[in-house]
Amino acid sequence: MVAGLETVEAVWNEEDVRNLYRLALRREAEAEAIVQEMTAWPSDRLVRTFFTSPEFLERLEPDFQKGERPWREEETSPSELLRAWAAGRLPLSEGGRLAIVQARSWTRVYWLLFSDPQFSQVVGPELIGGAEVVAWLEKFAKADGRIEQVDGHVIRGWAVRLDDIAQSAIVEAWSGGALCSATTTNLFRRDIQDRFGGDGRFGFELSLPAEMARRNGGEVEVEVLGVPIARVRLQPEEQVLDDIAAAARELGEVRALLERLEARLPAAESGLAQPLSDYGAYAAAWRDSGLDAASSSRRGLVVVDAVGAPPRALDDTVRSLLAQTAPLERLSVALVIDSSQAALAEDLRNRCSWQGLGGVSIHLAEPSAPAQRLMAAVEQVGARGEFCLFVRAGDDLAPGAVRRIAARMDRSAQVQAVYFDEDCFADGQQEMDAVLRRRKDPVLKPGFDRDLLLQTPYVGQRAAFNTEALRRFSLEEAAGDHFAADLMLRIDAEGGVIDHVGRVLLSRWPEDSGSISWRQAVESHFRAEGAVASDHEDELGARVPGAVRVRRRADAAKACIIIATRDAVDLLRPCVESIFAMRPANATPYELLIIDHESQEPETLAYLAQLEAAGDARIMPYQGEFNWALMNNLAAAQTDADVLIFLNNDTVVRTRDWLDELVSQAQRPNVGLVGCRLLYADGTIQHAGFVAREEVYSFLTHEGVGDMGSSPGYLGRHALVHGCVAVTGACIAIRAETFRELGGFDSAAFPIEGNDVDLCMRAQAQGLKVIYDPFATLYHLESKSRGFNTDPVRQARAEAASRLLWRRWGPQFSRDPGFNPHFDRLSRPFSRLRPPPSYAG
CATH class of the missing domain: 3.90.550.10 (Spore Coat Polysaccharide Biosynthesis Protein SpsA; Chain A)
Known part of the structure; x- marks a missing residue:
C-alpha cells in the first residue's frame, strides 16, 4: 500500500469520476450531470467502461497497427496528483501501486495498468486488443525521446529511460540493420527535467560518420533500449549548391538552372527552420522571397x-x-x-x-x-x-x-x-x-x-x-x-x-x-x-571586436538591497557575504533589508540576529502564505532609498562594481528596470535577458541558457547592454519612485510566478525602457541543479501565470524588436532561421 493513499471503494465520488476521465480519456467530462450519474455505478463497471470505450481504443489502434509509438505527438505527462489518485483508487496489486506513482509517461502508466494482475481481472487484455497490445505498450514504456535537430551528420534531441529516470540513456543510430553510432544522454535540459524529474541530463548530441548521408538512402533510425524514437533522413551537405556551382563553371547556363532551383526550394523548405550555419542554403531559398511591398509615390x-x-x-x-x-x-x-x-x-x-x-x-x-x-x-x-x-x-x-x-x-x-x-x-x-x-x-x-x-x-x-x-x-x-x-x-x-x-x-x-x-x-x-567610454572588456572574457564600454555615474543615490528568505542559511550567507566583499569597489551607499519569512532553523535565526546586531542589515519579519510579490512590496515601503534592488537569496555577486553599475543605469529617467547577467554554478549562462515570441504557451524564453559565460552571443548581445522585453527578478534594479508609480508587483495576479515580467511590461507600456546589463554579473546557484516546476502544483501555477501574461501583454509585446524575425521562434534564440514572415519587411 502506498503511504497516505486510500484503498479502493465500491462506489466513487464525483472527483473520482472526473479523474477517471482525465486518466483514460485525457479530457474533462462533457457535463456534470453525467459525472453525478456515474457516481452510482460500481467502480469496476466505471473502470471497464472507460478503458474499453471507443474513444480510448480508437487512440490506440492506428499506432498499434503501424507498430509506432502510441500517442507519439503527445508532449505532456500524467501529473503527480493524477498518478497518486490512480495508485490509491484503481484495482491494483501492491507492486502496481508503487510503480504507477513513479511512472512519468502516459504509455508507461497504461502498460502498468494493463499488465497488473488485479487490474486485468477488471479490464483483461482481450478487451483492449489482446496480449499483443500489452506487449506493444511494454516496448514503448521503457524509453521516450525526440529528435529536434539534424544538422549535416549531427543529430540532437533528448531521451529518457522511463524504467529508471536516474540512469543515463544510451542512444544508438542504426542504418540498414547496422549500428553506426552511439552516445549517452549528458546534456542538461530543464524543459525535460520539468516533465520527467531527475537531474535533467537528458539531452544528447549524436555524431554520425560523414558517409552516412549516402548510405541506405541516408535513412537513420535512432533507438533507446531497442525502442525507436525517430527515423530521419540525412541530406548530403550543400549538395544543391554544389550542383549549381558546378553547372555555373561547366555549362555556362547557371542563370536558367538557378531559376529552376529557386522555384523548387521554397516549397521544399517551407516551414522548416535551418541552422544559422547553413545560411548559404537559406539565402538561396528565401533571400528575395516576398520582398515586394505596397507601391509608394515617394521619390x-x-x-x-x-x-x-x-x-x-x-x-x-x-x-x-x-x-x-x-x-x-x-x-x-x-x-x-x-x-x-x-x-x-x-x-x-x-x-x-x-x-x-x-x-x-x-x-x-x-x-x-x-x-x-x-x-x-x-x-x-x-x-x-x-x-x-x-x-x-x-x-x-x-x-x-x-x-x-x-x-x-x-x-x-x-x-x-x-x-x-x-x-x-x-x-x-x-x-x-x-x-x-x-x-x-x-x-x-x-x-x-x-x-x-x-x-x-x-x-x-x-x-x-x-x-x-x-x-x-x-x-x-x-x-x-x-x-x-x-x-x-x-x-x-x-x-x-x-x-x-x-x-x-x-x-x-x-x-x-x-x-x-x-x-x-x-x-x-x-x-x-555625461558618460565615459573605454574599449570593451568583459569580465568573463567575451569578445566583441570594436565595441565600447559605456560607464555612467551614479549620482548621490542610496540603494536598498532587498532579499527574501526562509531558513536556507547555506544560501543566504554566501549571498550576503558577496555583497559585503564588493563594498569597497562601489561608491553607492546602501542598506540591506532581509525579509524573514517564518524562518525556524536555529542557525538561520542566529545569523539574522548577528547581522542585525552588527548594523549590517535590517530584518523585516513576514508571516503568512508565501507571496514573493507581496513581501517585496511591503519591504519596498519600509525604505527611503532612491533605488531598489530585488535580489534572490541563492545568488552570489561576481562583478566588483555591480552596485554602482545597476544604480547608474536605474537612475536614467527613460529606464524602468535593469536586469543582470546570471550564471549557473558551472559558469554557463542562465539568463541574458528574455526574448518574446509569438507563441501562446512559450511567450517568453531566457536568452543564452547553457552557453559558456565567455560566449558573446549573437552580435555580442550577451556581453553588451541592450534593451529587452523583460529581465528576471532574481536581480533587478528600479528607481523607488518608478516602482511606486507603477504600483509595485501585482501580488494578487502574480504572487510567485510572472511578477517580474509583468512589472517590466507595465514599465514599457508607460514608455520606460527595460535593459539587460552584463556588466553586473551574478551566480544563481540553486537554479540549474534544482530545475523548475517539478511538482504539479508549481507546474500549474507557472502555466497559469504564463497564460495570464499572454492575455495581458502578448498582443503588445510578442513581436520582440530585439529578436530579428528571421530567427525561428521555437528553437534556442538566435540559433535557427525560419522563412521570413510577411511582417518582417
Missing part, C-alpha cells in the same frame, strides 16, 4: 560611393538598381566617382537611360572623408529624392529593396532613417554573376536600440535617410565610415524615429572596420550624455 535617390572601387563592382551595383521592382521613373542615382572612373560612369549613365532609369548623375570627387563627398552629391541633386539611400560600389540590392524602404518611410512622417539586414558574398566569386554568388555571414539586426548602438555600430554603414532630415543634420566627417550610425544617434537624440526592415536587402563584400574606430566616431555622444 528615392540612391547615392553610390564608388571612389577607389574596381569597374566590375560599380557595374554590379548599377545592375541591381536596374532590377528594382520600384518604378524606375521615381528613382534617381548619384554616382560618386574618382577621375579614373569617368568613362565607365558615363557608359553606365547611357545604359541606364536606355533601360528607363534616366535620373543618373555623375559626381567627381577626390579621395576624402566619405561623409564629405557623399554630402556634396546630396547638396547638388538631393531634391530628386524624398529619401536618400547610401550604398557602395559592389553592393547588390535585393530587387524589392528600394520599394521596402519607401514603404517604411510611408509609415509615419516621424520616420527619418531606415536601416536593414545585410549579408556578405563568399570570397573568390568576384567574376560570377551576383545572383549566383553564395552568401554568408548574415547580419540580422535588432530594432533600433540607442544603448546598443552607443557600444557597437550594429546598424551598419548602409542606410536610408529622409532627405530633409539629412540636410538639416548633415553627415559628420569625423565619424569616418560610421557616418550613418552617427547620424542615427543624432536623429534619435532629437526625437526622430529610426525604423528597421527585418529583411536582407543588401549583399556586400567583406570589409574592414575603417580607419576611425567606433569609440572615436561617437566620442561626442558620450560627452553629451
Whole structure:
C-alpha cells in the first residue's frame, strides 16, 4: 500500500469520476450531470467502461497497427496528483501501486495498468486488443525521446529511460540493420527535467560518420533500449549548391538552372527552420522571397560611393538598381566617382537611360572623408529624392529593396532613417554573376536600440535617410565610415524615429572596420550624455571586436538591497557575504533589508540576529502564505532609498562594481528596470535577458541558457547592454519612485510566478525602457541543479501565470524588436532561421 493513499471503494465520488476521465480519456467530462450519474455505478463497471470505450481504443489502434509509438505527438505527462489518485483508487496489486506513482509517461502508466494482475481481472487484455497490445505498450514504456535537430551528420534531441529516470540513456543510430553510432544522454535540459524529474541530463548530441548521408538512402533510425524514437533522413551537405556551382563553371547556363532551383526550394523548405550555419542554403531559398511591398509615390535617390572601387563592382551595383521592382521613373542615382572612373560612369549613365532609369548623375570627387563627398552629391541633386539611400560600389540590392524602404518611410512622417539586414558574398566569386554568388555571414539586426548602438555600430554603414532630415543634420566627417550610425544617434537624440526592415536587402563584400574606430566616431555622444567610454572588456572574457564600454555615474543615490528568505542559511550567507566583499569597489551607499519569512532553523535565526546586531542589515519579519510579490512590496515601503534592488537569496555577486553599475543605469529617467547577467554554478549562462515570441504557451524564453559565460552571443548581445522585453527578478534594479508609480508587483495576479515580467511590461507600456546589463554579473546557484516546476502544483501555477501574461501583454509585446524575425521562434534564440514572415519587411 502506498503511504497516505486510500484503498479502493465500491462506489466513487464525483472527483473520482472526473479523474477517471482525465486518466483514460485525457479530457474533462462533457457535463456534470453525467459525472453525478456515474457516481452510482460500481467502480469496476466505471473502470471497464472507460478503458474499453471507443474513444480510448480508437487512440490506440492506428499506432498499434503501424507498430509506432502510441500517442507519439503527445508532449505532456500524467501529473503527480493524477498518478497518486490512480495508485490509491484503481484495482491494483501492491507492486502496481508503487510503480504507477513513479511512472512519468502516459504509455508507461497504461502498460502498468494493463499488465497488473488485479487490474486485468477488471479490464483483461482481450478487451483492449489482446496480449499483443500489452506487449506493444511494454516496448514503448521503457524509453521516450525526440529528435529536434539534424544538422549535416549531427543529430540532437533528448531521451529518457522511463524504467529508471536516474540512469543515463544510451542512444544508438542504426542504418540498414547496422549500428553506426552511439552516445549517452549528458546534456542538461530543464524543459525535460520539468516533465520527467531527475537531474535533467537528458539531452544528447549524436555524431554520425560523414558517409552516412549516402548510405541506405541516408535513412537513420535512432533507438533507446531497442525502442525507436525517430527515423530521419540525412541530406548530403550543400549538395544543391554544389550542383549549381558546378553547372555555373561547366555549362555556362547557371542563370536558367538557378531559376529552376529557386522555384523548387521554397516549397521544399517551407516551414522548416535551418541552422544559422547553413545560411548559404537559406539565402538561396528565401533571400528575395516576398520582398515586394505596397507601391509608394515617394521619390528615392540612391547615392553610390564608388571612389577607389574596381569597374566590375560599380557595374554590379548599377545592375541591381536596374532590377528594382520600384518604378524606375521615381528613382534617381548619384554616382560618386574618382577621375579614373569617368568613362565607365558615363557608359553606365547611357545604359541606364536606355533601360528607363534616366535620373543618373555623375559626381567627381577626390579621395576624402566619405561623409564629405557623399554630402556634396546630396547638396547638388538631393531634391530628386524624398529619401536618400547610401550604398557602395559592389553592393547588390535585393530587387524589392528600394520599394521596402519607401514603404517604411510611408509609415509615419516621424520616420527619418531606415536601416536593414545585410549579408556578405563568399570570397573568390568576384567574376560570377551576383545572383549566383553564395552568401554568408548574415547580419540580422535588432530594432533600433540607442544603448546598443552607443557600444557597437550594429546598424551598419548602409542606410536610408529622409532627405530633409539629412540636410538639416548633415553627415559628420569625423565619424569616418560610421557616418550613418552617427547620424542615427543624432536623429534619435532629437526625437526622430529610426525604423528597421527585418529583411536582407543588401549583399556586400567583406570589409574592414575603417580607419576611425567606433569609440572615436561617437566620442561626442558620450560627452553629451555625461558618460565615459573605454574599449570593451568583459569580465568573463567575451569578445566583441570594436565595441565600447559605456560607464555612467551614479549620482548621490542610496540603494536598498532587498532579499527574501526562509531558513536556507547555506544560501543566504554566501549571498550576503558577496555583497559585503564588493563594498569597497562601489561608491553607492546602501542598506540591506532581509525579509524573514517564518524562518525556524536555529542557525538561520542566529545569523539574522548577528547581522542585525552588527548594523549590517535590517530584518523585516513576514508571516503568512508565501507571496514573493507581496513581501517585496511591503519591504519596498519600509525604505527611503532612491533605488531598489530585488535580489534572490541563492545568488552570489561576481562583478566588483555591480552596485554602482545597476544604480547608474536605474537612475536614467527613460529606464524602468535593469536586469543582470546570471550564471549557473558551472559558469554557463542562465539568463541574458528574455526574448518574446509569438507563441501562446512559450511567450517568453531566457536568452543564452547553457552557453559558456565567455560566449558573446549573437552580435555580442550577451556581453553588451541592450534593451529587452523583460529581465528576471532574481536581480533587478528600479528607481523607488518608478516602482511606486507603477504600483509595485501585482501580488494578487502574480504572487510567485510572472511578477517580474509583468512589472517590466507595465514599465514599457508607460514608455520606460527595460535593459539587460552584463556588466553586473551574478551566480544563481540553486537554479540549474534544482530545475523548475517539478511538482504539479508549481507546474500549474507557472502555466497559469504564463497564460495570464499572454492575455495581458502578448498582443503588445510578442513581436520582440530585439529578436530579428528571421530567427525561428521555437528553437534556442538566435540559433535557427525560419522563412521570413510577411511582417518582417
